[in-house]
Amino acid sequence: MSGRNGPGSGMAGPAAMAAARAFREERAAVLATLIRYVGDFQLAEDAVQDAFEAALAAWRRDGVPENSGAWITVTARRRAIDLLRRDRSVSDRAERLAALLRLDQQEHPSMTEASAIADDRLRLIFTCCHPALDMPARVALTLRTLGGLTTGEIARAFLVAEPTMGKRIVRAKRKIADAHIPYRVPAGEELPDRLLGVLRVVYLIFNEGYSASDGDRLVRGELCDEAIRLGRLVCELMPDDAEAWGLLALMLLHDARSAARVDGHGSYVALQEQDRSLWDRDRIREGLRALERAVRFGSPGQYQLQAAITALHLRASDGDATAWAQIATLYGALGKLSPSPVVELNHAAAVGFAHGAHAGLELLGPLLGDPALERYQPLYATHAELLRRAGDLAGALRAYERAIGLSANAVERAELERRLETLAVG
Amino acid sequence: MPEYMLLLYAPEVDEAERQQEDRWADMPLWLEVTESLRKAGLLVANGPLHSVATATTVRVRDGDTEVTDGPFAVTKEVLAGYYVLDCADLDEALHHAARMPTARDGSVEVRPLMGMSEIPAPGQAPASPT
Numbered sequence: 355m356s357g358r359n360g361p362g363s364g365m366a367g368p369a370a371m372a373a374a375r376a377f378r379e380e381r382a383a384v385l386a387t388l389i390r391y392v393g394d395f396q397l398a399e400d401a402v403q404d405a406f407e408a409a410l411a412a413w414r415r416d417g418v419p420e421n422s423g424a425w426i427t428v429t430a431r432r433r434a435i436d437l438l439r440r441d442r443s444v445s446d447r448a449e450r451l452a453a454l455l456r457l458d459q460q461e462h463p464s465m466t467e468a469s470a471i472a473d474d475r476l477r478l479i480f481t482c483c484h485p486a487l488d489m490p491a492r493v494a495l496t497l498r499t500l501g502g503l504t505t506g507e508i509a510r511a512f513l514v515a516e517p518t519m520g521k522r523i524v525r526a527k528r529k530i531a532d533a534h535i536p537y538r539v540p541a542g543e544e545l546p547d548r549l550l551g552v553l554r555v556v557y558l559i560f561n562e563g564y565s566a567s568d569g570d571r572l573v574r575g576e577l578c579d580e581a582i583r584l585g586r587l588v589c590e591l592m593p594d595d596a597e598a599w600g601l602l603a604l605m606l607l608h609d610a611r612s613a614a615r616v617d618g619h620g621s622y623v624a625l626q627e628q629d630r631s632l633w634d635r636d637r638i639r640e641g642l643r644a645l646e647r648a649v650r651f652g653s654p655g656q657y658q659l660q661a662a663i664t665a666l667h668l669r670a671s672d673g674d675a676t677a678w679a680q681i682a683t684l685y686g687a688l689g690k691l692s693p694s695p696v697v698e699l700n701h702a703a704a705v706g707f708a709h710g711a712h713a714g715l716e717l718l719g720p721l722l723g724d725p726a727l728e729r730y731q732p733l734y735a736t737h738a739e740l741l742r743r744a745g746d747l748a749g750a751l752r753a754y755e756r757a758i759g760l761s762a763n764a765v766e767r768a769e770l771e772r773r774l775e776t777l778a779v780g
Numbered sequence: 781m782p783e784y785m786l787l788l789y790a791p792e793v794d795e796a797e798r799q800q801e802d803r804w805a806d807m808p809l810w811l812e813v814t815e816s817l818r819k820a821g822l823l824v825a826n827g828p829l830h831s832v833a834t835a836t837t838v839r840v841r842d843g844d845t846e847v848t849d850g851p852f853a854v855t856k857e858v859l860a861g862y863y864v865l866d867c868a869d870l871d872e873a874l875h876h877a878a879r880m881p882t883a884r885d886g887s888v889e890v891r892p893l894m895g896m897s898e899i900p901a902p903g904q905a906p907a908s909p910t
Contacts, residue, residue, distance in 0.1 A: 534868075534869040536868075536869035538869075540871070
């Protein structure tokens with residue numbers, strides 16, 4: 355069932371376009387609320403899917419209704435009532451049917467219902483990102499349930515066959531039902547960890563799209579858009595969480611540069627060489643606004659720090675020591691919060707650019723012996739750059755050669771070779 | 781309320797080498813966890829298992845019964861005991877699983893028990909994964 359495509363795929367016309375738009379914009383909310391009523395993921399999803407198919411036929415015949423979202427909601431609910439009447443395996447079936455029938459007889463949904471609908475989506479996010487599901491399942495289920503992507507699109511984005519992705523999603527839904535993974539926003543002490551888990555899933559979706567080196571670029575770009583949409587949704591539903599805003603800022607500031615990251619030949623373009631006129635000013639503005647909002651809470655976190663570093667990078671030119679000093683401070687804080695050799699390397703580089711190559715080399719020294727970084731090309735490229743700035747040309751030469759030897763990417767290797775040659779000439 | 785089985789996997793120890801005091805060190809913790817689960821009305825059953833050396837695994841393949849000495853999978857951790865708890869949902873079961881002393885040096889696997897109504901009726905095909 356979940357292998358079916360969304361409405362509108364491969365069709366045109368106003369009805370199909372309206373159905374496709376409704377699918378993207380309304381599906382998650384309609385589904386989330388229906389799940390609360392029927393208590394069963396698959397049944398609710400089948401009902402919503404049927405409603406969209408009914409919409410396509412009815413809207414072609416009778417025209418697109420004014421409130422297409424309400425049309426879908428009512429149709430999906432009636433379909434759920436039908437399905438529930440037939441499906442004896444659902445627990446509390448009689449009570450659930452009665453509640454749905456009561457709801458169906460109300461003329462207008464009340465205001466309390468409107469705020470409950472927002473809560474439904476939040477509950478569903480926590481269910482889809484539950485730690486009892488494995489990470490690939492969390493990512494797929496979140497995209498399928500809360501994003502606007504079809505199973506086929508998700509499969510293409512993650513470079514797996516559609517039936518494989520379909521099975522992954524079905525298995526996850528079955529575990530939710532069989533193990534009784536709750537539809538609930540975690541309470542009190544559990545919440546911070548679980549919310550970080552949700553943000554991690556969203557960031558993983560973004561990175562999958564952003565760091566795409568192969569595959570279908572168009573679909574990969576959609577992953578970035580979906581992650582940003584999910585990021586906005588989490589901010590809307592949990593507006594007092596600093597890290598949710600930090601993550602949204604981070605994604606927007608990265609995504610703003612996506613057009614400038616790749617040149618006409620599909621090669622990667624480093625930040626300092628990017629054509630800044632290709633940057634998306636609106637995204638940068640929205641990203642900076644989100645970052646300001648995050649920082650106001652006064653509770654720093656890894657996403658806020660990374661977003662702040664990215665924001666400074668957008669402003670800083672190569673010789674801007676002030677910006678590099680700020681970047682160095684932020685990397686220092688990030689290293690304390692979530693220590694990793696890569697963060698330490700970035701810290702050393704920033705310190706080197708801000709406070710002189712010797713200060714940077716001092717921090718970089720211990721990393722040269724770290725087995726985790728033994729084959730990490732950027733370590734030797736950074737080492738070479740700092741040695742060059744410190745005037746140790748022989749050392750720089752050796753480090754560049756090592757970096758070139760470790761580089762798997764032709765474009766990157768060409769750039770390192772270019773730097774090595776400048777070294778020899780200069 | 782659904783029932784969950786908590787399977788306690790502990791690192792295998794050589795009983796002969798195990799110090800007597802070591803063996804009893806966690807006892808107050810076990811008593812505390814078990815008693816609080818009983819008082820909360822969640823405890824359905826629990827018990828320790830004999831050492832993994834006593835395990836026998838049975839498989840029937842093409843009508844032939846194969847009996848093998850040992851547990852289902854030979855790993856560094858072995859099934860050492862179990863609890864059956866009546867919980868509202870998986871989160872509650874996971875919460876109690878984390879309270880088991882075994883969770884600290886071994887693992888606790890949490891499995892929902894299948895209720896009678898969840899067992900497919902004869903002739904009724906299980907939902908197909910497509």
